[in-house]
Amino acid sequence: MVIILSKLKRLLPKDKDIVEVECPVSDDELLDRQLQYPLLAPRKFAKRYHDMLFSSSHFTWNGEKYEIQYNHCTNPFCESFGLPQQRFTTIKNKPYRYKLQGSKNQGTKSIHCNPIPITTKIPKTSLGCRTFTVSNWSVAEEIKRLVELQTVEEVQPEYVFHREGCPNEPLTPFEQPKSFYKRGKSTGNSQKYQCKEYKKMTNVLPTKRESTTYHQKRNDILPQFAKLLLSKTPVKRTCEFLGIGSKTYYTKLEWLYRCCLEFLDKYETKGFQNKSFDKMWINTDKMQYYLNNVRKKGKGGKYESDIEDKLLQTHIVISAEVKSRYVFRSDIAYDWNVTLDEVQEDTLWYRDDHVDSFCRKNDRLRFSFYPQEPTKSDEQDYSAYAEELMKVKVRENFIDGLHVKSHYTTMAHFWLIKQMVQAKEWRFVTDEDQSLMNSIYRVFSNDFRLYDAHLFVNKIDKTKTRKQSYEEYKEARRMLRDWGVSRGIHTSSLYNLALSYLTEELNTHHFCEEKTLPEKRAMVWLNNPIEHPLPPIDKGNVTVDCRTDVSIFEPNELARMILTVNDHATNSFIQQIRRRVSILERPLVTARGEGKSYIYANFNPKYAQYAITILRTFYNFCYAYKGGDKKEMTPAQRIGLTDKVFDLKDIIYMK
Numbered sequence: 001m002v003i004i005l006s007k008l009k010r011l012l013p014k015d016k017d018i019v020e021v022e023c024p025v026s027d028d029e030l031l032d033r034q035l036q037y038p039l040l041a042p043r044k045f046a047k048r049y050h051d052m053l054f055s056s057s058h059f060t061w062n063g064e065k066y067e068i069q070y071n072h073c074t075n076p077f078c079e080s081f082g083l084p085q086q087r088f089t090t091i092k093n094k095p096y097r098y099k100l101q102g103s104k105n106q107g108t109k110s111i112h113c114n115p116i117p118i119t120t121k122i123p124k125t126s127l128g129c130r131t132f133t134v135s136n137w138s139v140a141e142e143i144k145r146l147v148e149l150q151t152v153e154e155v156q157p158e159y160v161f162h163r164e165g166c167p168n169e170p171l172t173p174f175e176q177p178k179s180f181y182k183r184g185k186s187t188g189n190s191q192k193y194q195c196k197e198y199k200k201m202t203n204v205l206p207t208k209r210e211s212t213t214y215h216q217k218r219n220d221i222l223p224q225f226a227k228l229l230l231s232k233t234p235v236k237r238t239c240e241f242l243g244i245g246s247k248t249y250y251t252k253l254e255w256l257y258r259c260c261l262e263f264l265d266k267y268e269t270k271g272f273q274n275k276s277f278d279k280m281w282i283n284t285d286k287m288q289y290y291l292n293n294v295r296k297k298g299k300g301g302k303y304e305s306d307i308e309d310k311l312l313q314t315h316i317v318i319s320a321e322v323k324s325r326y327v328f329r330s331d332i333a334y335d336w337n338v339t340l341d342e343v344q345e346d347t348l349w350y351r352d353d354h355v356d357s358f359c360r361k362n363d364r365l366r367f368s369f370y371p372q373e374p375t376k377s378d379e380q381d382y383s384a385y386a387e388e389l390m391k392v393k394v395r396e397n398f399i400d401g402l403h404v405k406s407h408y409t410t411m412a413h414f415w416l417i418k419q420m421v422q423a424k425e426w427r428f429v430t431d432e433d434q435s436l437m438n439s440i441y442r443v444f445s446n447d448f449r450l451y452d453a454h455l456f457v458n459k460i461d462k463t464k465t466r467k468q469s470y471e472e473y474k475e476a477r478r479m480l481r482d483w484g485v486s487r488g489i490h491t492s493s494l495y496n497l498a499l500s501y502l503t504e505e506l507n508t509h510h511f512c513e514e515k516t517l518p519e520k521r522a523m524v525w526l527n528n529p530i531e532h533p534l535p536p537i538d539k540g541n542v543t544v545d546c547r548t549d550v551s552i553f554e555p556n557e558l559a560r561m562i563l564t565v566n567d568h569a570t571n572s573f574i575q576q577i578r579r580r581v582s583i584l585e586r587p588l589v590t591a592r593g594e595g596k597s598y599i600y601a602n603f604n605p606k607y608a609q610y611a612i613t614i615l616r617t618f619y620n621f622c623y624a625y626k627g628g629d630k631k632e633m634t635p636a637q638r639i640g641l642t643d644k645v646f647d648l649k650d651i652i653y654m655k
Contacts, residue, residue, distance in 0.1 A: 009152040011258055014337050018151055019144035021059040024052060024137055025350060033351045041377040045354040052359045053100065053111070054085035057136035061147060068136055068143075070411065071358065073098070073113050074441040075129040076455075076548045077512065077525050080113045082445030088116060101130070108132050108357050127522070133356075134408070134442075135363035142364045142404065142412040145335055149609070152261050157205060163198040173204070225252050226648045229611065230618055234582045250607065256652065257610040260617040263651045267621065271641040272420050280423035281322035284414075284430050284440075285570040286315050286406065287577065289584050291334070293398050294603045314605060315406040316577075316612065317413045320569035322429060324638035326620055327573050328417050330612045333409040334605035335365065336401035340392060343402075344370035364408035367392055399603055407435040414443040426453040429565050431460070437547065454550060456565045459529060459543040469540035476535050495563065498533040502559035505530065511546040523549050530562065576619055581611045621646040 012018065025033075029049070036045060056069040073080040086097045095114050102109035110130045161180070162169045173180040173193040183192040183201060190206045221242050228238045239249055291312045315333040320326060343362055347353055352360045352369040362368045371388040374380045395402075426447055430436045440455060447453035464472075477494065484490075484497045491497060515524045529545035536542065544565050550558055577584050624632045624645050636642045 009258065009262060010155050011254070011261075012148050012151045012153055016153070017144070017148070019059055019061045019147050021057070021137070021140045021144055024055055024057060030350070037351045037354060038375050039377065040354075042354045042379060045351075046356045046359075049355055049359055050100065052137075053133060053356075054098075055136070057140040059140045059144065068139060068415070070136060070139060070442040071111060071133055072131070072442070072445065073111075073129050074131045074438045074445075075113075075127060076441060076448045077523055078113055078127045078129050079116065079522070080129070081441075082449050091116070100133075127524075131438075133358040134411070135358045135360050137359075137361050138363040139408060139411050139415075141361060142408045143415055145337075145404075146331055146409075146412050146416060150261055150264075150613070152258055152265070155205060159202055159204065161193065161200065161202050162195050163200045166195060166198045166200070168195060168197050222252065222256065222652050223648055226256055226614070226618075226652065229253070229256070230580045230615060232580055232582045232585065253607060253610050253614075256614055259652050259654070260614050262654060263617060263621075266654075267636070267641060269420065272422070275640060276422040277424070279425045279427060280421055281427045281429065281564060282319050282328070282417070283322050283567055283569040284317070284319040284410075284428065284436055285567060285574070286317055286410075286433060286436070287574050289314055289316065289608075291399075291605060292603050295397055296399070312403065314403065314608075315409070316608075317406065317410050318570050318573060319413065319417060320573055321635070321639055322427075322564060322566065322569050324635050325569040325572055325625075326635035326639040326641075327569075327616050328421065329413055330573070330616050331409055331413050332605050332609045332612070333404040333406045334401055334609075335404050336604065336606045338362075338365065338402055339400070340367065340370065340396055340402070343367055347372065364404050366403040366405070367395065401605065407439055410435055410439040411443055414439055418443060424452065427561065427564075428453070428455045429458055429567060430455070431567070432457055448548060451549070451552060454546060454548045454561075456561070457529070457545040457547060458565055458567050459545065460539050460567075461541070464540050466538065469536075469538055472540035473535055473537045476533065476541065480533055494534060498563055499556075499559050501533050502530075502562055503555045506555035506558055510551070512549055512551060514551075523551065532562065532565070534563070536566070536568075573616070573619060576615060576623075577612060580615055581608075583608055583611065617651060618648065621651070622648065 033049070036048065040048070053071055054069065056067045058065060058067050060066070069084060072082055072084060075081055080097055083097060088095055088097075095116065097114060097116065098111040099114055100109055101112045110132050113127065113129045113131075115128070159172070161172060168179050171179045179196055181194040181196060183194050185191055185206075186203050190203045192201060192203055194201050221244070225238070225242060228241065233241070235246065235249055238244075239246060244252075291314045293312050316330060317333065318330045319328045321328070343365065346361050347370040350361060352362065353372050357363045357368065360368050371385055371392060374382060374385055426444060428440050428444075430440070437455060437457075440453075441448065444453045448455075480494060480497050480501060483501055487500070489497060489500055509528070509530055510526060511528055511530075512523050512525050515522065525547065527545070529543040532542040532544050544562050550561075553561070578586055619635065621634055621636045621642065622645065624634045624637075626632050627638070634642070634645055637645070
């Protein structure tokens, strides 16, 4: 048996790209933009490059080329859903499938579905939907960010094994070991080799198994550090307890994050490559926390206009498998590597300030372009430009990086899940967050068109008190039992009672129905949710709606799906984040009792991403819980990735 030893690895450097995004702007168009920019008014300039709206974005990752185009209808009941732009030349007036609406001054534009008078086998018609546009280029850039954020690479030093003029200069100890002496190991446990000719001594980096202490002082504290991190211990208290400084704390945090990425690559990425699922149930939700917006050193403000919001709302997108509660991804919508100087450079190069948002490389960012002085043909006056510029200048004084618009992070999030998990059919559970639903419709459009994907919306009234929720929980169970008695159903299983009840209800209850419209007959969503017969004890009554055509299912089969719908998977992980990671805990009440204090909220979202990834690894592979089957297993065991419960030392040392 050949054992392949794992080499030492490091996080991917910022200047190294493993995802290559093709620039959709040709050299000729770039030249044209530079020439036309001072001559044309912004509206005419933007209209000149509208072709980018429906053009695909291409990028290469791991030697494979990918193509994305997400500007299409996002209503699964519409005839145009998921279809590309097309011109119907055989029809009078030669209409297009979509037309662009909205003005540049109103911000993001939308595409409108035109009625297409052609006959189709499926009972669908154009419903005149409006879909907000996105930049395919920017989606690809966000995919690139998320991929490179969670990538490690082997450390490949350039060794010099020979002195100048040595006749054995081309030889290495890895390929010709007989040309070298082994001279023991260094204090860092790295192997020493000596050239037999000119006697040059060279140290070689140790493998991961040979040394976990390479370039690591106080390596012995890592297990205890990990436990403190996952036990809601603040940074200062951890430093006091372990006797380390703040710089060492964040060095250890990055080291532990890298260990988790290596562990996930071995057990998650490679594990899902060897598995396929008939149906995959995914529950997705967003968690919000407030970033402490801290000034850079020496960038103090003298005036109120120099102050930006001290608390910036930041989104974390989380997706987990409904039944096993395995958390696939948890991504923070913040890019800490991008700078406003880079945004300014892109603005000058592509003239992004005068094109529509769907043409911009940086549309995903909070500041998608850097304000430029108005041109002679510009409709913007100088005062409006100065106001825009002031906002950017103020931002430059605060913490590095920029917030990412959450729907871009969500689209990249789902695209990466689709690449990782092999499933024949998909079932999605969300709340009524439109950005989540639209992102699912865009990324999984082909699956929805083939009826291989369905989206369920879990609606909860969050204004209810805990007591009200508990009363509704008890009342729902009592009514379900009474219904069973009235139907002569004698069973102690509430699940079987709920299944029978829902099956009977779904004989008359419909989420969509076929209607006769002016052009043709089509399936139409009714906005008619059904009450879940088994509400959670802490949330009370819950309603379930289906936003796709489920008329093909028998009532019994649809009832089983509705009973599966819940948000326990994401809620469970979000609760773990709040309870275990101090920098992401809920706000505290101030000493005066006048408001909320975010004293423990972190300054740099990079470290929040590190902490959540570490927690996700621990939660999936080390945190065993007792499920409905009364077995204590980890989410990774339940989904079938592993057959054992790991501990923190397994993750840190990969033994």
